[in-house]
Amino acid sequence: MTFTTRFAPSPTGPLHLGHAFSALLAHDMARDAGGTFLLRIDDLDQSRARPEWEQQIYDDLTWLGITWDAPPRRQSNHFADYAATLTQLRARGLTFECQCTRRDIEAAANAPQEGAPLFGPDGRLYPGTCRHLGLSADAATCTRLDMTKAAEVTASFTETGPTHSGLHTLTKEDLRATIGDVVLSRRNMAASYHLSVVLDDVACGVTHVIRGEDLFEATRIHVLLQTLLGIPTPEYHHHTLIRDEAGKRLAKRDDARAIAKYRAEGATPADVRSMVGL
Structure with missing residues (x-):
């Protein structure tokens, strides 16, 4: 059975360092296993989903060096x-x-x-x-x-x-x-x-679910x-969360830690990996 995992963000705001950690970890684990990495757009809540946020997901992940092995699956379909x-x-x-x-x-x-x-x-x-x-x-x-x-x-x-x-x-x-x-x-x-x-x-044939421990x-x-x-029940891997200085987990409203902000300030993908401990 091919190791298959996914990253499933919602297009309701900017991706932050916590998303970067989760996406990079899942991508690394899939590539290390010679497996498949998929991207899913969780736009279940159509009242909050926005096309511009979905596009930024693609832009941020591509900048991080993340590639997916099939067209993204969109929940709204x-x-x-x-x-x-x-x-x-x-x-x-x-x-x-x-x-x-x-x-x-x-x-x-x-x-x-x-x-x-x-x-x-x-x-x-x-x-x-x-x-x-x-x-x-x-x-x-x-x-x-x-x-x-x-x-x-x-x-x-x-x-x-x-x-x-x-x-x-x-x-x-x-x-x-x-x-x-x-x-x-x-x-x-x-x-x-x-x-x-x-x-x-x-x-999508997901065999391994890799996501934050809050879930x-x-x-x-x-x-x-x-x-x-x-x-089938996949195997689960719940990773630790990226938190702010006060110990609170990051949220999309925390624009100060948005991936796009670090990109605009001249950070590199390697810098982001270092920030999240990879």
Whole structure:
């Protein structure tokens, strides 16, 4: 099996040093293994995606010396694929429609009888308010995975990153208590990140997922979906994050560390590699 990995930025702002580290690391690992490196444009959120940011992704990566081995895959070209899979999960009774707002979820979590609020990879855990209401898709704002049913499968994944290395086995108790009924799609979005990334990776034959450690907890959701859908689970490698002087991870709004800024100031690709510890 050919080592195949990818870099999947969203065209919603400038790439920064954290992106450079992730892209260079994945590219280096693929080339060292004699494998394949792919580029995916995660433009799922069409309200925020911009053509100029997508073009800058290509420009920045090319400047860094990164090459990809197939035309970039753009999520916005595959909304029908996400919808078809969602229909399949609905037909199996693994989803339910939800009309709760974030304010509703916050209020339910802070009710005295609920005890201390809990958080998962998607933030505040959903309290299950709409799970048994039988709402129609027209009346709902999102579709959720019914974790009370989905968590019955047996699943595991291998992690090779520096922080969580080893074999991780999912348990239904953990999935229900610490993840809950995650969103699979919203009324204004074809699919959630969790559903789309799983389908994109299998469509591209990705064997190794290399990404930041901030997504490690979400991997349990992705492996569960892969198992439910009967598709292969890649090997995962979650790398450490590039942080600022205060220890906070970089964000796209932190323009001071944008790759384009370093380019404009005369830095070289070798300088950027040195900045990120490669």
